[in-house]
Amino acid sequence: MSSDFGTKLIHHKMAVDPQTGASSTPVYLASTYHQFDIENPGIFDYARSGNPTRLALEETIAELEEGVAGYAYSSGMAAISSVFMLFSNGDHLIVSEDVYGGTFRFLNQVLNRMGIDCTFVDTTDMEKVQAALTPRTKGLYIETPSNPVLKVSDLRSLCTWAKEQGLISIVDNTFLTPYLQRPLTLGADIVIHSATKFISGHSDVVAGLVAVKDEAIAKQVGFLQNAFGSILGVQDSWLVLRGLKTLKVRMEASSKSADKIAHWLREQPSVKKVYYTGFSDHPGHEVQNGQADGHGAVLSFDVGDESVAKQLMKQVKLPIVAVSLGSVESILSYPCKMSHASMPKEEREKRGITAGLFRLSVGLEDVDDLIRDLEQALSLQLSSVE
Amino acid sequence: MKLQTKLVQIGNRKEQTTGAISFPVTFSTAFLHPGLGESTGFDYIRTKNPTRNVLEEAIADIEDGDQGFAFSSGMSAIHVLFGLFKPGDHIIASFDLYGGTYRLFEELWRHYGITCSYADIRNGEDLRAHLTPETKAVFIETPSNPMMITAEVDSIASVAKEQGLLTIVDNTFLSPYYQKPIQLGADIVVHSATKYLGGHNDVLAGLVVTKGKELSERVAFLQNTSGAVLSPMDSWLLVRGMKTLSLRMEKHTENASQLVSKLKECSFVDDVLYAGVGGMISFRVKDARMVPHLLKNLKLISFAESLGGVESLLTYPAIQTHADIPREVREKVGVCDRLLRMSVGIEHVGDLWEDLKQALQVAYTEMNNEGE
Numbered sequence: 001m002s003s004d005f006g007t008k009l010i011h012h013k014m015a016v017d018p019q020t021g022a023s024s025t026p027v028y029l030a031s032t033y034h035q036f037d038i039e040n041p042g043i044f045d046y047a048r049s050g051n052p053t054r055l056a057l058e059e060t061i062a063e064l065e066e067g068v069a070g071y072a073y074s075s076g077m078a079a080i081s082s083v084f085m086l087f088s089n090g091d092h093l094i095v096s097e098d099v100y101g102g103t104f105r106f107l108n109q110v111l112n113r114m115g116i117d118c119t120f121v122d123t124t125d126m127e128k129v130q131a132a133l134t135p136r137t138k139g140l141y142i143e144t145p146s147n148p149v150l151k152v153s154d155l156r157s158l159c160t161w162a163k164e165q166g167l168i169s170i171v172d173n174t175f176l177t178p179y180l181q182r183p184l185t186l187g188a189d190i191v192i193h194s195a196t197k198f199i200s201g202h203s204d205v206v207a208g209l210v211a212v213k214d215e216a217i218a219k220q221v222g223f224l225q226n227a228f229g230s231i232l233g234v235q236d237s238w239l240v241l242r243g244l245k246t247l248k249v250r251m252e253a254s255s256k257s258a259d260k261i262a263h264w265l266r267e268q269p270s271v272k273k274v275y276y277t278g279f280s281d282h283p284g285h286e287v288q289n290g291q292a293d294g295h296g297a298v299l300s301f302d303v304g305d306e307s308v309a310k311q312l313m314k315q316v317k318l319p320i321v322a323v324s325l326g327s328v329e330s331i332l333s334y335p336c337k338m339s340h341a342s343m344p345k346e347e348r349e350k351r352g353i354t355a356g357l358f359r360l361s362v363g364l365e366d367v368d369d370l371i372r373d374l375e376q377a378l379s380l381q382l383s384s385v386e
Numbered sequence: 387m388k389l390q391t392k393l394v395q396i397g398n399r400k401e402q403t404t405g406a407i408s409f410p411v412t413f414s415t416a417f418l419h420p421g422l423g424e425s426t427g428f429d430y431i432r433t434k435n436p437t438r439n440v441l442e443e444a445i446a447d448i449e450d451g452d453q454g455f456a457f458s459s460g461m462s463a464i465h466v467l468f469g470l471f472k473p474g475d476h477i478i479a480s481f482d483l484y485g486g487t488y489r490l491f492e493e494l495w496r497h498y499g500i501t502c503s504y505a506d507i508r509n510g511e512d513l514r515a516h517l518t519p520e521t522k523a524v525f526i527e528t529p530s531n532p533m534m535i536t537a538e539v540d541s542i543a544s545v546a547k548e549q550g551l552l553t554i555v556d557n558t559f560l561s562p563y564y565q566k567p568i569q570l571g572a573d574i575v576v577h578s579a580t581k582y583l584g585g586h587n588d589v590l591a592g593l594v595v596t597k598g599k600e601l602s603e604r605v606a607f608l609q610n611t612s613g614a615v616l617s618p619m620d621s622w623l624l625v626r627g628m629k630t631l632s633l634r635m636e637k638h639t640e641n642a643s644q645l646v647s648k649l650k651e652c653s654f655v656d657d658v659l660y661a662g663v664g665g666m667i668s669f670r671v672k673d674a675r676m677v678p679h680l681l682k683n684l685k686l687i688s689f690a691e692s693l694g695g696v697e698s699l700l701t702y703p704a705i706q707t708h709a710d711i712p713r714e715v716r717e718k719v720g721v722c723d724r725l726l727r728m729s730v731g732i733e734h735v736g737d738l739w740e741d742l743k744q745a746l747q748v749a750y751t752e753m754n755n756e757g758e
Contacts, residue, residue, distance in 0.1 A: 019403045020436050021426040022414030029622065034398070034405035044404045052404050238413070 006248035014056035064178040065211035069218035072232035076194025079208025089115035092136040123153040148359040152284025159187030181292040197326025200243035254297030257367035275300040306355035315377035325361030390632040451595035453602035460578025462614035463592025469608040473499030476520040510545035523552040529661035532727040543571025563635040581694025638665025642730040674723035679749035686741040693729030
């Protein structure tokens with residue numbers, strides 16, 4: 001699969017404009033479309049319902065994720081919240097306990113008001129997942145590897161079980177991208193991306209993508225996309241398509257650097273713990289190897305306490321200290337104050353998100369430059385602590 | 387079809403695949419060939435791009451020319467015409483030409499043996515008086531900048547034709563809404579489309595329109611060869627702006643005419659220059675020492691170069707647009723230190739006048755206080 005994946009990125013079926021032969025999909029800013037024959041309406045009538053540039057992106061993500069249809073949204077959260085609209089008042093969901101903070105907030109502060117409740121469980125433990133099942137349960141929502149402590153959930157067995165129970169299984173595939181993991185081929189019904197991250201890859205566009213395995217669900221998701229209208233803008237659709245072309249080379253380079261940095265960090269006395277699924281002793285290492293083609297470019301590490309953490313953030317020179325991930329630039333995030341700030345402290349700490357925890361999204365800088373930078377920042381903070 | 391209709395409809399029904407009302411922006415640099423020796427009409431972006439093509443066909447149609455060409459700026463549009471001349475050739479140009487064009491002719495073209503002389507050409511007879519055996523073209527701006535002197539394009543073009551010269555008209559100030567030089571006999575029209583055609587102070591672009599097959603082919607060759615083409619996104623933005631050209635031009639004229647009447651009655655202003663249509667006016671204040679105070683005290687009108695946008699701008703030609711013209715040349719043509727040029731926008735004219743009035747009043751008072 002991965003051997004022709006890079007080719008698919010460049011030569012997806014929407015890559016060449018049929019009218020002019022343009023090798024870069026044109027940006028159609030038109031909001032409305034002339035109908036040449038009123039008896040046989042064209043594919044496009046109004047830009048919310050469909051746009052040629054957005055369609056090129058949607059078809060591409062469907063192709064890469066091996067689904068039947070794709071949908072593009074104005075953000076990852078717009079994609080997630082639109083998909084959750086598949087559920088109805090009274091439904092119950094089972095959700096990975098260390099789900100992204102924004103998803104956690106949407107579930108707990110918005111979706112619950114519509115009478116849809118959920119149970120957060122450790123989805124790495126099948127027994128706990130099964131125990132959470134109620135007669136009202138309609139969906140299973142998984143992030144793997146989880147954010148930020150990179151716990152691996154077994155997609156094959158979870159999705160198989162979900163199917164047996166008649167649940168819709170939804171996987172957030174933002175961390176690995178279809179280059180490294182294709183959940184629809186492992187049994188998931190829906191895959192979601194914050195395309196702001198690796199898919200687009202340049203920290204310059206906010207976008208969400210959804211790919212769906214079968215026609216019946218695709219029809220419902222398509223209906224919701226048009227009814228809700230939180231679609232991706234045309235310029236942004238084009239930018240995501242542009243970013244996608246280098247997804248493979250970016251993921252390969254970043255993953256390779258992440259592996260080296262993870263192993264290096266593990267040997268630093270100032271680092272208490274490193275979370276990385278590429279370690280052979282990581283509890284999810286084997287499952288990861290069985291369902292993904294790599295370990296990705298995100299790792300987390302714990303420096304022990306808040307004062308050390310603050311020193312590190314002050315001293316690093318290369319990675320930008322920021323939220324988000326998946327870019328050409330390395331990004332050092334501080335989850336307890338950033339991605340998971342919307343989660344209550346006790347919930348956070350239950351998930352290992354301490355005041356000493358960092359998440360590093362490894363970019364495309366030279367790996368030795370990154371290590372040298374982390375080294376100076378860690379040694380400075382060590383001495384200042386002493 | 388009326389110009390207003392043509393403008394609004396630019397790009398519509400051109401896209402046959404989807405029927406998109408707004409023509410798409412094609413960023414592609416290369417185009418797939420259906421087969422050996424076959425082409426979709428597009429091969430390489432510099433030569434031809436679908437989005438730029440819509441703009442180029444539209445401006446050719448609107449200016450009543452045979453072919454249109456889009457460039458990355460007004461200056462690059464004019465500069466591409468350089469390729470029409472050879473060392474030893476001579477050009478006659480309007481004497482209060484835009485400073486950038488003057489600089490191009492004097493500091494660039496002259497180095498290659500193409501000389502230019504500047505004269506107050508208002509009609510064919512004026513042109514005749516300045517002809518030399520080497521004269522190959524006449525380049526006019528009408529109304530001129532910033533003196534607002536109107537030249538008779540038809541009589542100039544008719545003498546030029548008789549003498550075998552090219553007539554080139556910079557139509558930036560009036561836009562095709564008020565003036566179509568090719569209909570009056572010109573061979574080439576140039577535009578800084580950054581101005582009225584774009585109209586929103588947000589895109590830099592130049593356009594050229596040619597009349598005649600041979601000339602059009604030559605300019606097409608030069609555009610492709612020198613490569614200063616307009617980008618697809620900017621082509622799209624320009625088309626978007628052009629759709630409201632007629633509405634904007636009418637409002638510019640309405641506002642400018644009213645401001646001209648007010649300024650003529652204002653005791654702090656000596657004289658007002660206006661061609662009667664369009665949004666460009668110039669006026670001289672009583673005393674050059676008022677100028678810095680006036681510019682500082684404007685609250686709505688921006689002190690900035692450029693013109694032709696929806697926002698009103700006030701320019702001080704002596705130090706901005708015409709700074710590259712030597713002082714004695716500049717003053718001879720009337721661009722003195724008391725002269726201000728205003729690009730009247732489409733704000734409410736009452737607000738514009740309030741701002742000018744208060745700034746003139748304060749400027750006069752501050753100047754007098756300064757003198758004490």
